[in-house]
Amino acid sequence: xxxxxxxxxxxxxxxxxxxxxxxxxxxxxxxxxxxxxxxxxxxxxxxxxxxxxxxxxxxxxxxxxxxxxxxxxxxxxxxxxxxxxxxxxxxxxxxxxxxxxxxxxxxxxxxxxxxxxxxxxxxxxxxxxxxxxxxxxxxxxxxxxxxxxxxxxxxxxxxxxxxxxxxxxxxxxxxxxxxxxxxxxxxxxxxxxxxxxxxxxxxxxxxxxxxxxxxxxxxxxxxxxxxxxxxxxxxxxxxxxxxxxxxxxxxxxxxxxxxxxxxxxxxxxxxxxxxxxxxxxxxxxxxxxxxxxxxxxxxxxxxxxxxxxxxxxxxxxxxxxxxxxxxxxxxxxxxxxxxxxxxxxxxxxxxxxxxxxxxxxxxxxxxxxxxxxxxxxxxxxxxxxxxxxxxxxxxxxxxxxxxxxxxxxxxxxxxxxxxxxxxxxxxxxxxxxxxxxxxxxxxxxxxxxxxxxxxxxxxxxxxxxxxxxxxxxxxxxxxxxxxxxxxxxxxxxxxxxxxxxxxxxxxxxxxxxxxxxxxxxxxxxxxxxxxxxxxxxxxxxxxxxxxxxxxxxxxxxxxxxx
DNA sequence: GCCGTTTTCGGCCCGACTGTTTTCAGTCG
Numbered sequence: 001x002x003x004x005x006x007x008x009x010x011x012x013x014x015x016x017x018x019x020x021x022x023x024x025x026x027x028x029x030x031x032x033x034x035x036x037x038x039x040x041x042x043x044x045x046x047x048x049x050x051x052x053x054x055x056x057x058x059x060x061x062x063x064x065x066x067x068x069x070x071x072x073x074x075x076x077x078x079x080x081x082x083x084x085x086x087x088x089x090x091x092x093x094x095x096x097x098x099x100x101x102x103x104x105x106x107x108x109x110x111x112x113x114x115x116x117x118x119x120x121x122x123x124x125x126x127x128x129x130x131x132x133x134x135x136x137x138x139x140x141x142x143x144x145x146x147x148x149x150x151x152x153x154x155x156x157x158x159x160x161x162x163x164x165x166x167x168x169x170x171x172x173x174x175x176x177x178x179x180x181x182x183x184x185x186x187x188x189x190x191x192x193x194x195x196x197x198x199x200x201x202x203x204x205x206x207x208x209x210x211x212x213x214x215x216x217x218x219x220x221x222x223x224x225x226x227x228x229x230x231x232x233x234x235x236x237x238x239x240x241x242x243x244x245x246x247x248x249x250x251x252x253x254x255x256x257x258x259x260x261x262x263x264x265x266x267x268x269x270x271x272x273x274x275x276x277x278x279x280x281x282x283x284x285x286x287x288x289x290x291x292x293x294x295x296x297x298x299x300x301x302x303x304x305x306x307x308x309x310x311x312x313x314x315x316x317x318x319x320x321x322x323x324x325x326x327x328x329x330x331x332x333x334x335x336x337x338x339x340x341x342x343x344x345x346x347x348x349x350x351x352x353x354x355x356x357x358x359x360x361x362x363x364x365x366x367x368x369x370x371x372x373x374x375x376x377x378x379x380x381x382x383x384x385x386x387x388x389x390x391x392x393x394x395x396x397x398x399x400x401x402x403x404x405x406x407x408x409x410x411x412x413x414x415x416x417x418x419x420x421x422x423x424x425x426x427x428x429x430x431x432x433x434x435x436x437x438x439x440x441x442x443x444x445x446x447x448x449x450x451x452x453x454x455x456x457x458x459x460x461x462x463x464x465x466x467x468x469x470x471x472x473x474x475x476x477x478x479x480x481x482x483x484x485x486x487x488x489x490x491x492x493x494x495x496x497x498x499x500x501x502x503x504x505x506x507x508x509x510x511x512x513x514x515x516x517x518x519x520x521x522x523x524x525x526x527x528x529x530x531x532x533x534x535x536x537x538x539x540x541x542x543x544x545x546x547x548x549x550x551x552x553x554x555x556x557x558x559x560x561x562x
Numbered sequence: 563g564c565c566g567t568t569t570t571c572g573g574c575c576c577g578a579c580t581g582t583t584t585t586c587a588g589t590c591g
Contacts, residue, residue, distance in 0.1 A: 017563090025574055029563035060564050098580095100589050133582060181591095192591085217579050222591085224579090234591070236578090249576090254591075261575045266567095272576055 001439070001475055003037055003044045006067055009076055010034035013066075016082045018101035019090040019108075027101075032058040035255065039309055041508035042477055045071055089114035097143050097216070120144045142214065146226070154231070155466065155496040156533055159183050159190035162231060166193065169209055175202045177235070178243075180250035185303045186536035188499045189466060192232040194250050198240045206235050242274045244288035249273035255308035263296060263312060271296070304539040324518070324538045328545040329531055330553060331360035334405065334428060334459055334491065334519035339384050340365035341373035343524040346384075346400065347391055352525035354398050360554045362519075363388065364403040364428050364459075367415035375407065378420055399554055401425040405459060410434035412445045414452065421454035426561040428457040428491070431472065435463060439473035446474055450482045456561050457517055458483070460493035460500040467497065476505050483514045489549055489560070490514055492541075494534030495521045506541035515560075517549045 014030035036058045037044055047053055048071050053064040066078045087108035092115055094104045107113040111131060113122060122128050123141040132140065154162075163179050170177045181194030195206075203223030207215050216224040216232070223235045238246040249257060249272070264271035268279045275286025276295050285295035293300050298315035302323055305311040314320050336342035337349055344352075346363060353361040365384070366375040376384065381404070388400045402425045407415045410433050414421075421427050429449040431442065449455055461479060462471025483490050490509050493500050498521065501509065506516055518534040520527055538548060545551040549560060 023563085026563050028574075032564080058564065062563055098589070102588060136581070139580090194591085217590090219579055222578050224590085236591090250591085252591085254575090258575050265575085270576085274577090 001043050001045070001473060002071065003040055004470075006044050006070065007034045007038040009066075009070060009079065010037060010063065012079060013082065015091060015094065016079070016086055019087075019094060019104055020082060020085045021101065021105045021109075024101070029058070030063070033063045039307075039504060041504050041511075043475065046477075089118070092116055093119060096140070097146075098140060099143075116144060146214070146230075152230075152467065153189035153191045155189060156183075156186075156536070157496050159193065162227070162229075163193050163195075165211070166195070166206075166209060166233065170195075170197070170202065170205060173205045175199045175205055177202070178247065180236075180247060181234075181252060184251050185253065185306055186540055188496075188502070188533075188537065192234055195233070195235045196243070196246055196250055197235060197237050198243060200237055202237055203235055206233065209233075236273075238273070240287075242286050244290070244292050245271070245275045245286040246273045248289055248292060251303050251306060253307050256306040256311070259308045259312045260296065263298075267296070269296075302539065304536060305542065307540070321542055321544050324535055324543050324545050324548055324551065326532055326535050328548070328551040329358070329518065329535065331358045331362065331550045331557065332520050332522070332528060332531060333362035333401075333403065333426075333457065333517045333550050333557075334364050334493065334521045335361055335528070336365055336405075336521075336523045337363060339380065340370070340375055340405075341523060346387055348525055349522070349528070350391060350395060350398065350400050352528055354395065356528060359397070360399045360401055360557070362401040362403040362426065362428075364405040366405050367407045369407045369409055369415050370405075370432065375415075376404075378416065403428060405430050406455070407432065408445055408449045410437070412448050414449070414454070418454045425558065426456040427454050428459045429455045430459040431463055435469075435472055439475070442472045443475045443478060446472075446479055447482050450479065450488050451486050455488065457489040457491055459491045459519075460495075460498050460521070461490055461505075462500050464500050465497050466499065471500060476501075477508070480505070480509045480512050480514055483509065484512050488514075489517050491517045491519055492534045492537050493521045494519055494530040494532070494537075495527075496530065496533050499533060499537050501537075501541075503537050503540035506537060506543060510541070510543055510547040515549050516543065516547055519550070 010030050011034040014027045017027040017030060036056055053059055053067055070076050090104045090108035093099050093107055096116060113119050123137050129137050163183055167177055175197055177195040177197045180196055182190050203218055206223050207218055207225055211227045212225045213228040214226045216226055221237050226232050236250050261271045270277045275283045276292050277283055285291040290300055299318050299320050301311050301315050301320060332353060335349055337346045350361050366373040368375040368377045385402055388402055392400055404424050404427055406427050406429045408429050408431045431445060450458055462474055464471030490501055492506055509516060518531060518538050520530040522528045522530060549557060
């Protein structure tokens with residue numbers, strides 16, 4: 001499946017177009033097309049084969065032709081052609097904060113600056129001072145020096161920890177802040193941290209936060225700082241009466257905001273961070289988000305859905321689903337103990353699960369070919385079951401389920417025979433091994449596992465590790481169809497660096513009638529809470545409690561496993 | 563480059579902050 005490849009290509013076109021000094025709306029058009037392809041929940045090659053490229057939003061004749069060339073020939077001559085018009089170095093220079101397309105183009109074209117390194121040298125030597133001005137070049141030099149430590153997106157727990165620290169610091173100074181941005185939307189990775197405050201002067205407090213390295217800008221309404229760990233923090237100060245509109249603006253996403261503002265324009269109104277206004281400038285709403293949505297003729301859109309993926313249309317027809325909540329979760333179906341690679345014994349894990357209010361815990365230690373994880377043989381599983389049965393007598397009505405994380409081996413075979421597998425309460429299959437195999441082979445293995453009568457759930461289907469390893473390039477629509485045809489469950493793994501399936505595919509799966517499981521994949525009692533990150537993915541995938549197996553009672557879950 | 567319940571041409575979200583900036587372009591969120 002080449003969705004990500006095509007999206008990357010279009011994104012590259014967007015950047016090149018900027019760096020070539022073209023009309024900026026061209027770059028915006030490429031970026032929008034890239035988003036369309038990235039958010040697509042079907043195989044772009046299918047769309048192309050069926051001549052439906054032009055049916056996709058933001059893809060017209062020009063871009064369709066380029067996608068066609070790439071998928072037909074594997075070449076992208078349009079990239080090379082555009083590259084030839086970009087002055088050498090301009091693309092790289094745009095990575096420096098404060099350097100946009102205009103400055104990059106000028107630096108590269110007029111002053112022959114060919115790289116960030118050269119820019120640093122020239123600035124230090126004072127070569128560009130006359131052209132750029134003294135303050136600008138000093139400031140730029142600072143940015144260049146930091147640009148080397150290119151900031152990376154954070155996983156959710158890290159982002160939450162930093163946001164908490166800042167929130168506590170502000171509170172300590174009697175300032176209440178509200179978290180907005182991608183963290184509020186529950187996005188799986190977070191770049192910047194965004195806060196709102198209704199206390200004037202709170203920017204002055206933020207710039208004194210001990211973790212601040214640089215003040216990027218500091219005005220009465222907006223303050224931006226960079227922490228020494230590289231994270232950018234933005235604070236917006238607003239009047240209490242503007243808070244709702246400001247929260248919407250600062251929560252984003254950008255594309256969602258644009259969609260809302262365009263809707264306002266259609267209705268002869270104007271939406272900005274101060275409120276919703278009619279054509280004569282009278283304010284119609286703004287104090288709360290609910291008020292603004294309502295005045296726009298929309299039902300409330302939860303932050304997790306604000307990605308311009310159809311939520312505005314759904315809110316217009318009152319079709320926003322009641323999203324899954326943490327309190328709907330009644331058990332966990334992927335958990336490990338010291339029997340394989342977990343850090344705590346079964347009793348400790350079970351007691352922790354009970355404290356979370358769960359009714360059941362699916363214990364899924366690894367099968368034996370997962371040697372690095374101390375995978376269990378048939379004999380060891382039988383011994384484990386004795387311990388489980390003893391604990392179940394003691395902890396009833398709480399129930400520990402006899403599960404397994406069954407390895408799908410490199411050749412597609414399973415670790416155990418069907419007869420033995422039938423003795424488990426349920427079987428989850430995983431593909432860890434052989435991830436360098438071709439996409440076709442990996443897809444075949446996954447399909448075999450899913451259609452195997454012994455298997456109930458496919459755990460973390462793509463096996464991605466965010467920031468470290470891209471997932472298997474599986475044909476996921478095929479996988480979803482196989483799950484549907486065989487009545488199997490697909491998992492959303494809650495480990496913060498997995499979150500697999502992701503929201504786009506989880507949504508597609510449920511639309512196709514496939515039930516999902518939202519698990520923690522915990523290897524310690526604390527990690528049972530990772531389920532909350534899985535719930536965020538589920539919410540971002542438009543899932544209701546009905547879509548999720550482990551929001552059902554123990555009895556119903558067991559019925560599902562037959 | 564895309565798009566159209568006023569448009570096939572002329573728009574494309576809207577506003578804060580910075581700078582050698584006295585009316586605005588560039589950048590960013």
